[in-house]
Amino acid sequence: MNGLVQQSLLAVGGMNATLADIQRYAVDTRHWVTNQQFVTFFSITQAAPGPNGMAVALIGFQAAGLAGALVTTLAKIVPSALVAYFVSDWVEQRNHSRIVMAIRRGLAPVTVGLLASAAYVFARETDVNVVRVILTVLTVAIVYRTRLNPVWPVVAGAVLGSAGFVS
Known part of the structure; x- marks a missing residue:
């Protein structure tokens, strides 16, 4: 679970940006699912209505049933939601400041890199x-x-x- 909390805090650009790391953690480190199951779970959640973060719940369910689905979902959602909640007022008040603009410019290539790594994970498997x-x-x-x-x-x-x- 600690890995999912860290990935939640890294999710600059959304869930898809952390897919490569989630794959590494769930498949290679914890062996909760296989590569094929990981790709299948993500594909299912992309086709279904609702947030694509549901893939984490499917991985958790595969690993430990309903309790696993609940724990992995909370671990993925709660940390980043809390950071967003507490930081959003500060960012909104300084929306056009140099620091906020610099942070946004700095995070853009990070997001692109994370998305590219996620694309690589799926291409490698399929x-x-x-x-x-x-x-x-x-x-x-x-x-x-x-x-x-x-x-x-x-x-x-x-x-x-x-x-x-x-x-």
Whole structure:
């Protein structure tokens, strides 16, 4: 649980920014879930309505049942929520100050780096052959170059997989 509390406090950019570290902790360190289960849990929570932090609850449930789901969810949510609650007034009062603007500028590359590491974790687990690598690269290119909702390339990939074109 201590690892999830630390990740909660590091969650600059949201839950997705800490996925690589959550994967390392839940899969490699604690062995609560396998890599495939981790990717599956995250995929399920991305498709479901509600916060994508539900993946943590699924990991906790896999590790220790209902109690595990509750503990991991609280460990992920409460620390960052408390920091946000206590810091938000200070930031709002100094919203245009040099210090707040510098913090925001400094945290932007941290967030991008954390998101890139999360993308790497998923690509490493799912891109196990050339066809999947090409599909991932095409999806990223389409989403990056167009205003197309990312759901549509993902749905297209699912259809290709269901039809047997991607194994």
